[in-house]
Structures are given as C-alpha cells and as structure tokens.
Amino acid sequence: MNALVKNMIRFMLFILVQVFVLDNIHLHQMLTPYIYFLFILWLPFRIGRTQLMMIAFALGFTLDSFRHHPGFHTAACLLIAYIRPFLIGLLIPQEGADNNYEEPSIKSMGGVLPYLIFVGVLTLLHHGWLFFLEAWQFGNIWYFLVKTLLSTVLSLVLIMITELLFTRQQKFRTNTV
Amino acid sequence: MHYSQSLTPNSKFLALVRNIFLFIRRYFNLILFLLLQGFSIYLIVHYSNYHKAVFSKTSNQLTGKINTQYNNIHSYFTLKKTNDSLSKAIGILYNKLKSDFELPDTSSHFIIDSIKIDSMERYRKYHYFPARVVYNSVAAQNNFIVLARGASQNIKEGMGVIDPASAVVGIVTNVSADYAVVMSLLHKDSHLSGKLLKGGEAGILNWDGKMPNMISLSGIPKSAKVARGDTVISSGLSTSSIPKGMMLGVVQEVKADKSTNNYLVKFKTSANFYNLEYVFVIDNKQADNINAILNKVEKKDN
Numbered sequence: 414m415n416a417l418v419k420n421m422i423r424f425m426l427f428i429l430v431q432v433f434v435l436d437n438i439h440l441h442q443m444l445t446p447y448i449y450f451l452f453i454l455w456l457p458f459r460i461g462r463t464q465l466m467m468i469a470f471a472l473g474f475t476l477d478s479f480r481h482h483p484g485f486h487t488a489a490c491l492l493i494a495y496i497r498p499f500l501i502g503l504l505i506p507q508e509g510a511d512n513n514y515e516e517p518s519i520k521s522m523g524g525v526l527p528y529l530i531f532v533g534v535l536t537l538l539h540h541g542w543l544f545f546l547e548a549w550q551f552g553n554i555w556y557f558l559v560k561t562l563l564s565t566v567l568s569l570v571l572i573m574i575t576e577l578l579f580t581r582q583q584k585f586r587t588n589t590v
Numbered sequence: 591m592h593y594s595q596s597l598t599p600n601s602k603f604l605a606l607v608r609n610i611f612l613f614i615r616r617y618f619n620l621i622l623f624l625l626l627q628g629f630s631i632y633l634i635v636h637y638s639n640y641h642k643a644v645f646s647k648t649s650n651q652l653t654g655k656i657n658t659q660y661n662n663i664h665s666y667f668t669l670k671k672t673n674d675s676l677s678k679a680i681g682i683l684y685n686k687l688k689s690d691f692e693l694p695d696t697s698s699h700f701i702i703d704s705i706k707i708d709s710m711e712r713y714r715k716y717h718y719f720p721a722r723v724v725y726n727s728v729a730a731q732n733n734f735i736v737l738a739r740g741a742s743q744n745i746k747e748g749m750g751v752i753d754p755a756s757a758v759v760g761i762v763t764n765v766s767a768d769y770a771v772v773m774s775l776l777h778k779d780s781h782l783s784g785k786l787l788k789g790g791e792a793g794i795l796n797w798d799g800k801m802p803n804m805i806s807l808s809g810i811p812k813s814a815k816v817a818r819g820d821t822v823i824s825s826g827l828s829t830s831s832i833p834k835g836m837m838l839g840v841v842q843e844v845k846a847d848k849s850t851n852n853y854l855v856k857f858k859t860s861a862n863f864y865n866l867e868y869v870f871v872i873d874n875k876q877a878d879n880i881n882a883i884l885n886k887v888e889k890k891d892n
Contacts, residue, residue, distance in 0.1 A: 433660050436727060436729070439728060439729050439802075439864070443729060443800065443801070443802070444729070445729040445730075462619045463618070463619060463622060466619070466622055466623060466626060470626055470630075473630070477633075478649040478650075478652070478653050479653050479656075479657075479725070480727065480730060480734070481650075481653075481734040481736070481764075481771050482634070482637055482730070482732045482734065483630070483633040483634070483637070483646075484630040484631060484632075484633035484634035484635075484637070485630075485634060485730075487626075487630040487633070488627055488630040488631060488634070491623060491626050491627050491630065492627070495619070495623045546631070546634060547730070547731035547732075547799070548731070548799070553798070553799070553800070556799075556800060
C-alpha cells in the first residue's frame with residue numbers, strides 16, 4: 414500500500430479510537446489512556462523534521478478540535494515530534510539502519526529494549542507536557558506527577574498490546590537495489 | 591582603494607543579512623518548533639479568543655457532525671437509562687401540576703390562572719429547549735459538552751444547561767449553526783454562584799480539577815450553619831440564565847479555613863457527568879433587559 418494512503422488511514426483511525434473509545438474510559442475516575450500519538454512514533458524514518466512537526470501539529474489540532482479547548486494536545490504532539498529524530502539518532506544500533514527499514518518498530522530498532530526506551534521516553538514527554546499545561550492552571554504538583562506517571566504506564570501497556578495485535582510488516586530494504 | 595572603502599558599510603550589512611539567513615536556515619527547525627509551541631500555548635491561554643474566531647465555528651460544525659454519527663449508534667445502548675431519567679423528570683413535573691392541589695376556596699384559581707402567564711409571552715421569564723448530548727468529557731482538566739442544537743435552533747451563548755432531573759450542568763459558551771458547546775461545571779473557568787438551601791448563604795463554585803463530581807463552594811462565612819448532607823442550589827444571581835433553586839449538589843465535606851473567615855465546602859454534584867444523554871437549555875427572556883441596565887451602570891462607573 415502506498416505510504417501516504419496508509420498513514421492517512423492510520424491518522425483517522427487513531428483519532429477516532431482516541432475520541433470515541435479511549436476518551437470514554439476513566440480509570441479511577443481521572444486516568445484516561447492515550448494512544449493517538451503512536452501515529453507520530455510510527456511515521457517513516459525518512460520524513461524530514463519540518464514535515465514531522467507539521468504532521469504532529471495537524472494531529473494535535475484535530476484531537477483538540479474534538480476536545481473543544483485547543484492547544485494542549487497540539488503542544489504535546491509538537492514536543493514529541495521535535496524530540497523524535499534526536500532519540501532515533503541515539504538509539505538506532507548501526508549506521509544506516511534507518512535506511513534499511515521503513516519505520517520505527519521492534520525489528521528496525523534492533524530489539525525490544527531500544528524500542529521500549531524510544532516509546533517510553535516519548536510517552537513520558539507527551540504526558541508530562543500535556544498534564545503540565547493542564548495542571549499549570551490549577552497548580553497542584555503532586556497530583557500532576559502521579560497522574561503523569563500512572564497515565565504513562567497505562568498508555569505503555571496499551572501501546573504494547575497494540576504492537577502485539579497489529580504486527581506491521583517490516584521488509585528489509587537493501588541499498589544495493 | 592577609494593571604492594572599497596565606500597563599499598565597506600554596505601558589505602558589512604550584506605554579511606549581517608547573510609549571517610541572519612544562515613542562522614535561520616541552521617536553526618529553522620528549532621525556530622519552527624518554538625513558534626508552533628508558542629502558538630498552541632497562546633490558544634490555551636486565550637481560549638476565549640479562539641471561540642470567537644471563525645474557524646472554531648467550522649471545526650465545531652465538523653466535529654459535531656462526526657459526534658452525532660457516533661451518538662446515533664451509542665444512544666441505543668443507554669436507552670433504558672435515558673427512559674428512567676425522563677420518566678423521573680415527568681414525575682417531578684406531574685407533581686407540579688395545578689390539578690394536584692385542591693383548595694377549599696376556589697377563587698384563588700382565577701388569580702393564578704390569569705391570561706398573562708399563559709398566552710402572553712412577554713411575561714415569560716424562562717424558556718426550556720430540549721437538546722441531545724453528542725459529546726461529553728469528564729477526564730480533562732477543562733471539560734466540555736457538545737449539544738446537537740445550535741444557533742439556528744434558538745441557542746445563544748450564555749444560556750444555562752440543566753439535566754432532566756433539574757440539576758445544573760453548565761453554561762453554553764460557543765454556538766455554531768447546528769451545535770452548541772457547553773462549559774460544564776467541571777471546568778477551570780466555570781464560576782457559577784450557588785447557595786445553601788437551608789441558610790441561604792451564597793458562594794462561588796469552582797473546580798479544583800481532581801475529582802469529577804466534586805466541586806468546592808467558596809465564600810460561605812463561618813457564621814453559616816453547614817453540615818454534611820445539606821443541599822446546594824443555584825442562586826439565580828451569577829448568570830441570569832439559570833433559574834433560582836436548581837439542584838447543584840449535596841455537601842460532602844466542610845472545613846474551616848484558618849486564614850479567612852470562610853468555610854471550605856465541598857459538594858457532590860447532583861448531575862451525573864458520566865452519563866448525560868439529554869439536557870435542557872434555558873433561555874432567560876428577560877436577560878437582555880437586565881443586561882441593558884447593568885451596562886448602563888457600568889458605563890456610569892467608568
């Protein structure tokens with residue numbers, strides 16, 4: 414399938430699942446799992462940073478339109494889109510691995526641990542920034558910390574389940590062809 | 591020599607421009623990131639400006655349509671609950687019927703049933719419009735509800751919203767052609783006025799962003815008698831769009847604030863924000879009248 418079409422379908426699916434399924438879950442009344450930002454993590458390696466940020470902006474703004482108070486998710490998505498290339502540069506095992514594979518996954522990152530660090534750090538950053546912006550107007554720090562940590566764990570579990578359920582076909586692309 | 595000397599300031603300027611361009615090119619991504627980040631924080635802080643913007647109306651219209659599609663399916667799963675709440679509401683209304691009461695002296699009927707109230711709309715103060723909830727959030731720090739009824743169906747900004755059991759839900763903050771966005775009580779900027787049913791002391795509502803269904807009522811003086819289980823009702827003061835006496839909640843916690851002369855009262859809301867299906871939007875027909883006078887007074891003060 415064409416990468417553009419595939420990602421457009423993903424975009425819509427992630428937004429719909431987030432708005433209509435996950436937003437209706439309130440664990441212990443205040444914890445809501447997040448998964449829509451996995452769209453940014455799954456984008457191909459070769460996308461430039463500028464485009465990456467534009468896409469992240471669009472994703473965040475679309476979700477915010479459903480939440481009717483714009484800005485929060487936009488800011489959080491922008492942050493992880495900006496950090497993502499740095500993190501990939503740090504974690505990718507050998508030179509050129511990002512040319513051999515299409516997009517970040519357990520296989521292309523060279524193992525479960527690097528991929529887990531990749532997803533974990535970005536999830537923590539996304540949640541931290543999102544809840545910081547929300548809590549900033551209320552000003553209760555402990556509540557913010559607890560909420561961030563618990564939500565990160567919850568989202569990570571959900572992301573791992575998603576990875577197991579929807580295995581993405583990752584073809585090894587040799588640069589000889 | 592002569593030429594090159596005269597050119598130096600110009601070439602210095604060119605070098606500066608070149609350096610600026612090089613700087614922008616080098617740090618383009620960082621600058622873009624900061625700009626977009628700044629824009630989104632601007633949207634968070636100046637969210638009322640966003641609501642005035644035209645594109646919010648179109649985005650409301652769009653997300654509203656998607657929400658309605660979803661709600662068309664979802665509403666089947668809650669039909670029983672909706673039926674229960676509506677039949678309860680009808681029960682309350684039946685008990686308010688005049689035929690429920692029989693007075694030995696029938697002359698009073700003529701006074702109450704005067705033509706004024708029924709057929710001449712100019713004496714009507716409140717008008718209720720039923721509306722369907724198509725989107726509802728409780729887990730965010732600022733929560734909104736979307737109704738499938740908008741400006742073309744008589745909804746205006748600032749109208750009050752109650753649930754079928756006449757418990758206060760929130761205030762309409764933004765209206766598009768067919769949808770209305772309601773700021774629920776669970777919102778940082780939601781400061782309605784409520785009062786204690788028993789003593790009549792009025793205070794301001796605010797939500798601390800922690801527990802949905804728990805709201806604090808500030809400004810209740812220590813001279814007031816408050817206890818757990820007391821009823822909190824709308825005062826009809828803060829926004830003229832919610833009538834006096836609508837249920838707000840039941841007091842759960844009373845603490846004495848050491849620094850002020852007030853109590854810290856927390857109450858559980860009567861409206862269940864987790865499963866709102868139908869609500870009523872209240873139009874205060876006399877609001878324009880009151881606001882006109884208020885504006886006049888404010889102008890005099892300034």
